[in-house]
Amino acid sequence: MIDKVIRIFNITNAIQANPGISAADLALKCDVNIRTIYRDLDILSLIAPVTNEGRGTGYRFMGKFFLYPLNFSEQEALVFSLLPSVVDKDKLPPGFDTAYDKVMATHFKEKSKQNSLIENITDIIQMGTPAYRQESPNYLQPIIQAILEQKTIDTVYHTQYRNETTNRKINPYYLVPRDQRFYLIGYCHLKQAIRTFRISRFQNVDITGHSYDKGDFNIKQYLKNTWSIDRGDKNTTFKVRFSSEVARYIKEEELFVHPRMKDQKDGSLIFEVTVNNEKEFINWILHYGPNAEILEPQSVRESLKQQLSQWVEMYR
Template sequence: MYGQVRGMKTDRLIRLIRIITLVQSKPGIMAKELAERCETTERTIYRDMEILSFANIPITNLGHGKGYQFVGNFALYPMDLTEEELMAFAVLPSLLEQVDLVPPDLYSAYEKVMAAARKEKLLRQELLDSVTNVIQMGTPAYKDVKTNFLSTIIQAILSQQTIEARYHTQSRNVTTVRAIDPYYLIPREHRFYLIGYCHQKKAIRTFRLSRFLEVNILDQTFEKDDFNLKAYLKDTWSIERGEKRIAFKVKFSPRVARYVKEEEMFVKPKLTDLEDGSLLFEVTLNHDREFLQWLMGYGAEAEILEPQSYRRKMKELLQRWLGVYDRDKV
């Protein structure tokens, strides 16, 4: 008698796993086909679906005539379980015990699956650490100790988990503790910047990675909703955003024209080759500072044509700069 009961329990467990596999391989599969593939009745399939739902396996019925599919990105194999999915699987034996469905062999199978999931998680972390170790970051001159939160922040971005961070704002010379939903990691000018939702400011903010003093991943998860990175950085030369719309026209000499063309940019300028070999560079930006710094790198090979106000501004800047070198040595 025990052997028969044990066989019935084992058959149901195997059928539950088979249902998950079938729904994964064929989203929208109907109860009738599930019953045929599992060699049982539709009524039994409905009972099995109730058990799976009770175990937090995210299978949903799409409606009359549309069958079953997974909610989100749940998958049986490869494991790739999220923390929530791993927790759901972890409570499966206790749930099955309540309905008297636990065969003796379940625990060894359960332990193997959990071990495989944890192994995958460990391998992902090792891969992440290896990648971040390849990326060598500098250290600000004022810091005595080098800190690198790149791996932690990438992990939080991938798992969509909120971080708690101690962050130094250089412009105000203050340090604050704040919760941040990390959206994107952006490389700019030999630095990394984090773009995310700041709970303290209740708005999207940009954070320089080297200014993080401490970072911890919280259990709280988040959704990016309708945030669009491309729209957020529209008309931004590098990372500093503004509210202006400045239409620049710059003429580059023939000596540097070809080098300007191969510059990797985050905006799309209009480039026009002129008859004398020089290059007309046209771009509309929402902020000026980073662009002007870039222009100064080309020195006398770059000439601002428009706007006239920026032509005068550059002239005044160069005069002040020249004045520094005109002073008598102390």
Template sequence: MARGDQLARQWMIFQRLMTSRYGKTVNDLAADLDCHPRTVYRDLDALQVGGFPIYNEKVNGTKFWALMASAKKSVPIPFSLSELIALYFGRDVLRILKNTVFHDSLESLFKKIKSTLPAESKKYLKQIEKNLRAGSGPHKKYDKLKDTIEMLNEAVINKKVIQIVYYTISRKRVTPRKVEPYKLWFYDGTFYLIGYCRSKKDIRMFAVDRIKMLNLTSERFQVPADFNVDEFMKVSFGVFQGQPVHVTVHFTSHAAGYVREKVWHKSQKISERSDGSLIMEVDVAGTQEIKHWILRWGSRAQVLEPDSLREEIRSEAAEILGVYANRSEQIESALTT
């Protein structure tokens, strides 16, 4: 039995005793938790040893376990274990946004909640925290953009037009823009602003860390009633926008198991093959992002359509081969350039 499962079960026992008026029998608890009565006895012993005010008494020959009435009054917050774990996990996930309003506000809330818990509950929660940790992938550092994020958030909430100076990586230049900010969107370690760009007369996405200057105006706007961020983003394979393209990819049996484990795109359709391989079809906005994703799978993925994407990947593979063709010369050139 994993330690995290044991702690979760014990906390559920504690919650049931706390909400029960007359207490619970071991058989009642075992039925509720779908486990053996012996397991419940061990958990009750562990809770008592841990300092929880649990006692038992016989009523008409039947032993009932209950929580002392005074202890029930000392738990002023009706959070379940799953809610506390979810809150802790959410705070942990957002630690990459430390020193921004999103992480710091959740951290403050978590501290307030912990301050209301009795000592034995704090001790128990500390044990739970040791069993749960969220990893973080590649991400940008947003602590230096705290003010920018807060200003954008204010602009979105109050529907205020903003003036920005934006750096476009592909063109390597900055341009002034006037934008109606619709939504802040966080994806794959990056904050984006989705809004109507008056210069381009279209809804665009702006990476927040590439906004070099920001000014809130007093001018207000209205988000179109038919705008829906999920609809706007559903075709994209990540964040890029473009013309819809139907893409079909064959994955060998070596990669198929990993591919079928996840939902990579809302439109994906997977067809299993008798040899253990699979074919995935998706409808995406442009091919730039999905091309990089397909390249991650190396020779285990082959684009079947469209032909234009097949050619892009073939050309990319040829360039990669060229990079590694002459090892000594390439390494020397890279180190001396």
């Protein structure tokens, strides 16, 4: 059985290296008769798009199929690495050791390339440092790696509003950039619920060997009606008029919510949206100053009037 697996690997490599190779040449390369090659090709066709378009055309793979990289999961790599210890070496063909080494070398090379790519990506992504820290370690690399490999992370996290530091195990699901910061959304084992974590508040991040499954978690459903990143528990519908000076910029805002926008004859824009965190939305509106007028709800409009009056008094 092992020699057949090795032969199919060799056939795959030969077809990739020589598209259009004949069955006779494959038999010569594998040192078997042509009937064996035909049987192996039948097996290969069950797992790969191998084709022979007619006499004299030979074998090739359709589309962009390519064996390399192997893309082993950690569990698959572990199982394959244990193979030599669970088979009778006396019954193995001479080429087993070299074929095994090539497969494992390919896996480790790809893993190294993936880690190197993650390092390069995280070097490119530059984040600010909180004012209270002299320097802030970049934990994006282990977090991205853990997300890709679906591994739980062991962390030390500081919760700012409680001024509390805790050890937490987190299943990292998604990274979300918001307001010049990165946030991690994942399952917190401590709270036994989905939580949002600000990356700059991690004080340590280690990848564990424990794998996780996101199940039916849906990021779009989770962030439904969330204006920025903090989910609230009460939906509020806003109606805002933006002046013609900023209307075109409002249209290109990248949002999780789906606002209703209507152009006005004077170039202004009526913007309606339902959000679950009133405070986040108002803070965003204030960025536009007099170019944004809250029309509804009336209660928020009145509250903002009072706040603006206090500001005027402050600067008198």
